[in-house]
Amino acid sequence: MSPAPLFSDRADAGEQLAQSLSKLVIQFQKTTTIACKPIVYALPRGGIPIAAPVARKLGCPLEIVVAKKITTPQNPELAIGAVTSDGRVLWSKQLRLGKKNLSQREAALHQAQEKAKTQLAELEVGYPRANPQGALALLIDDGIATGMTIKAAAQAIRANYPAQLWICAPVAPGGIMKWLAPECDRLVVLKTPTQFLSVSRFYLEFPQVTTKEALVYLQEHNYYLNTINSE
Template sequence: MIADVSRMARRPMTMTQWQTDGFRDRTDAGQQLAQALSSLRGKHPLILAIPRGGVPIGRIVADRLDGELDIVLVRKIGAPGNPEYAIGAVDEAGAIQQSDDARLVDADDRYIRREAARQLAVIQARRQGYGLGHPPIDPAGRTVVVVDDGLATGATMRAALLAVRARKPARLVCAVPVASPRGLVSVADVADSLVYLSAPDHFQAVGQFYANFPAVDDSEVVHLLMRSPSGSPVPVRAEDVRIPADGLLLDGNLQLPQEARGLVIFTHGSGSNRHSPRHRLVAQAMHAKGLATLLFDLLSEDEAADLSARFDIPRLAARLDAATRWAMHHPRTQALPIGLFGASTGAAAALVLAARYPKVIKAVVSRGGRPDLAGHGALARVQAPTLLIVGGADHEVVALNRSALSVIPCHVELVLVPNATHLFEEEGAIERVAELATHWFVRWMPDQGRGVTADVR
């Protein structure tokens, strides 16, 4: 569908401006923009950068705000005979946004659709070329910041914002170092907030406000997307997989760092899935320590809609059993020791499986788990070293975990994260979970020369 931007209803929004005369380079711009967005630190925002120039900015903003970085792929639609003059844009889903300028250059719908199809092919090739190996991170319910190195006509940014808006973020922020006044107007009705450092009346091009403004190539984009928040490169091979279980094919995502030392299979809790931003953050910390991860959906979409299925521990354990067997036979993971990371009801399923396969499961971590749902018999048979992580303010679950602590016969520890509630949404809480869980798996799944080397090229 082609949307006419001149007819979009305006949204209530806030606008924040810092004055600056310009930037040394994208690093300088990213640091200043991160400072302007500092109120988002601790909220684990999702930073979506527009490639290529927006990625160096996004990397810095994500690192400074303790956020998560991904890209949003859109391409501008150029005017007939003048491809640099934007008259619209297309996003990764194929949605087309058309500006009023299209009428001025006699670009009819047939031209726009043809050009959009050509740009969509570029988008698809670019995601594959960046080697991300996963679909876009789900922005639903999150604070999302879309960034670029500048805003000229606003066509590309508008398309990006509309693409994200369709996936229902809790808050949508447009953030750029420099913008033309016209560009700001073009996106003002889409974002909840506009954050920019400068909007000079004499704006002609983004590059005029940077002392050093080199082109960003694809190799730099790949490096920045793969880099950990600490700045050290963490090459990871990502692979979308499908796991057969109970006559279904469950969608999953396998990520293997170079020379993986072990595999951690994640089991999510009630109402969650493989796209959980909390699990993704924990998985990223594990990759930095050489641990491969498998995140998968324990339930089909229809099953997940049934509340009782989310608490059906035998069914969840059967699905985890299928994923574990799949990993034991997959050529990239069959040589790796296996650990289980479970949340809420998923933790109960993990403990059931640990009791079932004491020689296979090397370690278990429970985050805000319900070990009581595993049953006394299963808990009494667990032999894998088990770490129970609970929010200090999650009082009912703390009591349930203390009871399990007295039943599990192997090495077991209970750690309370101060002031954290059940979902660990408080500042620094999920990061503490990631640190604790990663250390536990590294401790109990030592590298014994059985690791596999993943081709991450």
């Protein structure tokens, strides 16, 4: 039996996450002596419609960080690792490969990183980059399943020295929280169901986000920021 949807679509999930994060960010800024402004980082493409309402609510920059699953031709659904566009690699601890499979693994890594680089090139034209050093970095996806890509993305952001890094999503399996916790200063997940087969099952509507749609989100938010900053 499939679980009941928790969100009508990504827009609904994004608004709910925005409400929650807005309160947490205000609370954090009141209780810390660190003067850090938020920057929202979305995992494309599905994370962008979730992240856009958050960035708008906070009135802060919206950017992307690209990480891709590393898979094998034998099982393209199984992630044996993840790699970011800048080459940060995370391998699954369950991975067991003999010497004869090393070349296959390297080929899979190369293919995944090329996909990440291509996607970054397609989308980074949609926004100006902000300096993450000393910022409150909010890393957002539309859901977390294995956690491989968001963990690799978190490590890439952490390398740029934000004051704090929060990993955020509308939904994730409860069992993954402990594994992700060391990668961030705070985990913000709205729902943590015990039965978890895929992220899409928790949305009533979960269409693919196209590159064109993703660019529109980024460009519209950049225009919005420019408008409010010029007032």
